[in-house]
Amino acid sequence: MHTNLFNIVLISFFLTIGCGNLYSQEIKNKKKPLPAVKQTDKEVAKTTDTIKLDTVRPKKTFLDGKVKYKAKDYAKIDQKNKLITLYNEAELYYKDVELKSGIIILNYEKDEVYAGRIKDSAGVLVQYPNFKQGSSEVQPDSIRFNFKTKKALIYNSRTEQGEFKIKAAVTKKENDSVYFLRGARFTTSTDVDHPEYYFQTSKVKFIPGKKVITGVTNMVIADVPTPLALPFAYFPMSQEKSVSGIIIPSYNDSNTRGFSLQNGGYYFALSDHYDLTVLGDYYTNGSYAMRFESSYATRYKYRGNVNIRFENLISSERGYPDYSKQNIYNIQWSHSKDTKSNPNSTFSASVNMGSSKYFKQSINQANIGSNLNNTLSSSISYNKTFNTIPGSRISLSATHQQNTQTEDIIMTLPSLQGSIDRIYPFAGKDGVKKGIIKNINLQYNVSGKNEFKTKDSLFFKPQMFKDAQIGMQHTIPLSTNFKVFKYFSASASTTYQETWVNKTIKKEYDASTGKAEPTPVDGFDSFRTYNFSTNLGTTIYGTFNFGEDKKIQSIRHVMRPSITYAYTPSFERYYDTYAVDASGRITSEYTRFENGLFGQPGKDNSNVVGFSLSNTFEAKVRDKDSTKTEPKKIMLLNNLNFSTSYNFNADGKTTFGWQPVLVSGGTQFFDNKMNMNFGATLDPYAIDNGGNKLNKFNIDNGGSLFRMTSANVTVNYSFSSKGDGSKEKNNQSQRNGGRSDDLFGTNTDLNDTRNSQFANEPEKEDVITEFFNSKIPFDMTLAYSLTYSNINRENKISNNSLMISINTDITPKWKGGVSTGYDFVQKGVTFTQFRFERDLLSWRMAFNWQPLGTNSNWNFFIGIKSGMLSDIKWNKRSVSNR
Template sequence: MFKFATSKTKPYFYKNSIKPLQRNLFNIVFLTIFLTLGITKTYPQDLPPKSNPIPAKNQVDSTKIELTDLTKVIDSTKKDSLKPKKSFLDGKIKRKAVDYEKLDQKKKLITLYNQAEVYYQDIELKSGIIVIDYQKDEVYAGRIKDSTGKYSQRPVFKQGANVVEPDSIRFNFKTKKALVWNSRSQQGEMNIKAAITKKENDSVYFMKGARFTTSKDIDNPEYYFQTNRVKLVPGKKVVVGLTNMVIADVPTPIALPFAFFPMTDKARSGLIMPTYNDSNTRGFSLQNGGYYFALSDNYDLAILGDYYTNGSYGIRFESSYAKRYKFLGNINVRFENLIQSERGYPDYSRANNYNIQWTHSKDGKSNPNSRFSASVNLGSSKFFRQSLNQVNVGSTLNNTLSSSISYSKTFNSVPQVNLSLTATHSQNTNTEQINMTLPTLQMSVDRIFPFAPKDGIKKGFFKNINLQYNLRGENRIATTDSLFFKSEMFRDAKLGFQHSIPLSTNFKVFKYFSASTSVNYNEVWYFKTIQKEYQATTNQVIDKEVAGFDAFRTYSFSAGLGTTIYGTFNFGEKKKIQAIRHVMRPNVSYSYTPSFEKYYDTYDPDGSGTMRKDYTRFEGGIFGAPGKNMSNNVGFSLSNTFEAKVTEKDSTKTEPKKVMLLNNLNFSTSYDITADSLRWAPMRVSGGTQLFKQKMNVNFAATLDPYAINNSGQRINTWNIDNGGSLFRMTSANMTLNYSFSSMDGKESNKKNEQGKRNGGREDDLFGTNTDLSDRRQSQFDQDDDEEKPVSEFFKYELPWDMTLAYSITYSNARREQEITGNSVMISMNTDLTPKWKIGVSTGYDFVQKGVTFTQFRFERDLLSWRMDFNWVPFGDNAYWGFFIGIKSGVLSDIKWDRRSLPDRTLR
């Protein structure tokens, strides 16, 4: 026996889970229409003769009543001893027809012709002709011929959400049996058409000449499963005999002697069939086989596994959960034991890789004062480079994995208090370094204005004085892949708390200047400090860890003064560019932090006792250490925006169009008052703008140093212009350009690479699309399979297309090297050759390394109920190809052909 069960779910709650056949067949629901239409015979005019007349009895004359008999008079309100027959129908029948309604008393027939309709309670029956034979207790509904001689007005029966559309119906409401010709019904994702359907009783139905398909066109499907014998038990199962798969009306060799379909409107547990493949390095394999558990309406679980003949294997747990108006999320846990070559060979290696992904989001309306969210992506640094089931170049090239789990709560007190707990994780997959906080505690008390009036505007220096309280506590862990979740990882954890109380105010100066001042008090608590000692046996200085509570306190002062200057350059209303508006925001700031020498001690670096060096026991703390040197800086910054007024091409518009020339152009530097040399910091210049109707983003930045350098490349206290150079020396510069455009006439594209982004790669497809080998039914392109798009007879000559372009260039001149250290371009293009053919390519070129970057070709054909694609990476470390053709529907997801050549990944 073959059992078709639910396939594993995908991103949302039930991931394309198999929904087996439901009990929505016509002969189930049609029974309700006519169950009561023949229980009692109907006589349209005369009353029926009584077959057993009641004999008359001698009765007392009611006009002769004596006074003594008044108390024995029968109450006229008492019910008749003869119970009336129950009404034929419990409700009213409404019926109508366009041509006529015919009543044939001799043949006992009621005929409704042309657009006949019958309504009874929640039941609707529409057909070309409806005939009720109240002598034979039968009802007939069928089609009629139109003016061209073709049959039209197929019967349509509807009860609630259930709809059945056969060619004709014949039903006997006395025996409760029915015959249905060419019935059409939908059971979940499956459409069923049967030549003859026979209702035996309330729980058993038989079909002959039935077709099962997921095609939307049930009359002309591109494929279907043909069987002659079907037994249906509503709400439980469907059992079929010999079943043959037919494609384009051509029978195929694919056949089953018999099959069993469980029927339910919910997901069901069942086996997931594996995919066969082979690899040059790991031998033959069975991949993505397992079992799906439909645990409840709120959560599920899929267990999948891979096995290779060289001993490599993998196992994955995938679960989705959701509760309406509360939360939703999913968890993926993957583990792989990978073996390279064979034991005894010099290239033999073995690696254990794992990856854990968890996303959780909470509906903000369920509790506005409490929030919880999670976005986790952690595991082995080499997982995406060596995985058996992921082809994700964006994740492979990315060198960072990050996670965050946070809970926050707001206390609606006066003042308001916010509290949050966060656990974070950051992992460099190149160095295999891992930094975590388990957890981070943050608490803040809302601003308090002690001198502000209860009512009225806070104006002036004193009224705007405000203070806050902030608390931050961290348990920070720095470890590596090899020590992850081992005792050494927790032994080296660093714990600390930081308290800060900022006191600030703001006010106006000379009407046009905004001034602000602040005093910040900080107190830091540590539970581990260090003590530097010279160790004579090893002739080196060691850091001795001292356990116990210790703290330091610092304070600082800062002030700022800024304004906004507006300038307009008018060129005339008749000019194409009428005016340019320039907005400048200059700002001068001052900051002062005193020296905290009291927290510093000395140590002997060589054991001679002749030289002492300063250090603080708080070195290496997670919140830093108090500064020994006084800081006294003045900062300067200037931000600019440029906007133009352009004459509209449309003469009907009276107002000019505003065009942004530069979103921002920023200059910033600082001057150290206490420094004995090199007081000026390099000037940082940055800017950005958007071009071509905001489709192209351009960002640039440069660092300009006013000081010269010596022959060894070190900065000297000499102006660069006095050393024979220009006013500023450009030490570095970079520019990035991103351009996305398409033929969609300004419409935004929804193209996203969600799983690729979740794995740590890019959201766009500049590094290709993410390929999850466990489920290839999803399209590689941006499309909505459920959206009905009209297809004209002739395809649009302007092919639909989209393109994403990214360019980056980096210049370095810190030591007069004058080098272009980075210069690359990446491009991704997708187009529709026909309404059903899609192609795409992602590629790029590195002008510094002089080579083509990652390149991927994508081909896809929409075959209505089927999908076919070919994915090809022609060269590079990730070279591979993959071909897939299969049914889109999750009900028959195991009917597919998936062939691929995975990259031969080396375990290092």
């Protein structure tokens, strides 16, 4: 009976709440009913017109949506006070509101809900409320929320907005988009209750996903208030991927340029596909710098970035003897096209051009690898493939080569390459190409250039374009290949070339100078050449078996000998003579195509036979893993090559028959972590006491069969405790023209917190124990180079140097690295860099130091890791006097 009564009451409650209608007033029935009176149709109509509708609308119930709730201990319903009480691990779901807490009290008459903590058996408050509405989530001590007005009162709330974590003593929720906070703190620390730093403020207006506006704000570090305070503060909190904003500069000083503000500017988030960063430096002596950096990308189409840098450098003060002023610049552009967008065409760019002294004199570049590099290069190319029969393709490119030492620049604008695929005119209808006749094929290649040779100071000035050389070369190779005696592969080819140029030269004796200076001649001219070559080669396999019970079971030796004959006739008809002196009796020959874009025709015929032999050595060894039945293959020598040639037209005075024997080879050790390459030059001819080569073999002059004139060995070794031996490339250094490794130091921009070595490491609960129970993480790169010279019996080591770079985790929070080297010939330490980095949880600290040489400098940085607060930093660096 008790159970039935409870069920009846419960069902009645839900029927009343879910289906019943509530009115603002009750209309009680009269004790005496009104008597029935007959009325005519007119009276009925009149009565109906005078009746007024009830203007009191029924009150809308609270539960206009589906409510779900549950609790571990009990769910109590108080119909008299209109309350639902949920206790212990209580949960309430209504529309977009999710509420979890120790206790939840729902007042469905006032449309309010209260949530708070409960005490455990030890009297400790547990089960903090978790209030979630839409994308906003709050974890307070207690909360009151009105479903109708959307207002809330929250005590000791904890919430996250992007990278910010916010804790406030009292929070008032005005509506879905505005909060007012009192006694609040903001931090990017992972622990909002015990952060290593935070911003303390008394009054806050908070708009989720958009912005935070505060009153007087004070920065607190390690619970100690600092003098850093602002009368008000504004923090953007957009949910967009990127927003525009000011980039705060850093302060520095220099002995030669005074005080400065560096790396200040503005970031423009122009669209989802491209952006723009404008940065600038200013020194009190008048020096300044501007940098424009932009990245762009369209998915499945292309991506790239552009960097433009300009610096106006002033040293000392006007009127002083060491005063100087100069402008330097650098332009970098990288572009790549997704091959899926159009498989038949590609466009790419890799540009690095500008002042030759930019990386050596820049006041905002600490890139030693780029400083030591002597070349800058660029390439922009477009390639198009045509699906014709036969297939054809065309390539347009612009190239740039710059020597930063001599300041010479060679640029092609544009360069044309075109080709038509091989044609087999004698192949059968079935397409089978077998035999000397059916394998005959020909091609057509065309190459064109518009080339400029100039100096750094004349780059893109009128004189540069005035000295341009234009040319085109057409090439038609005709070749075939066939088998000889079953085991030999033979090939024969002839090539016809026609070269067109727009500039030639003419030489005449000039009495005023006493020399025959070349005079440029403008106008179209051309020359034609051809040659013939043939090749015969084979492959020989040799296996040496030692037995399956041996550790080394067998060694396999593969030899590929080949012999090549090449003949090029003399094109003496393209040569003229000029007078060497005033008498005209002494003349010399020259070609008007001298120093042309595609070379010049040869005066003497070439009749050369070449010999080469390549070798590889591979071994089969028993695997250390006894469960494996198959032996393991190990490469002993990747290659061991010998090559030489004999010139039938050698005169024995200036030219000799046999050319030096070139030896080269390479191998790998330690699971391909160490690469070793070596080479040597062996000359069969003897020399006299003056170092002049004699037309006499060295063995006939009392020496050995060959005279070693040079030799070199290079060793590169990379090792990591992680076992893969790989590490991230120094991409920016490589882009600037330096090395991709860190043998010349890192190219880290200390203003960019994303370059932190700790950036991608997950947080660990017990890093100390894990650190000392495992191998210390480290990586090492080593490069050794040795060169021997003996051309004129000097018998010396011309180069002997060792370079090494090591990076390691000194402690779980400290990382360190060093790059250094030693020159055994000069007996001195080469480039050296020390680098340290400290993980300060929400902060990062880094220090780089190059103590030696003209590029000596140091750089110290400390700042907040969060990109939202990346402007809160301190960067101090030394500025060289270069």
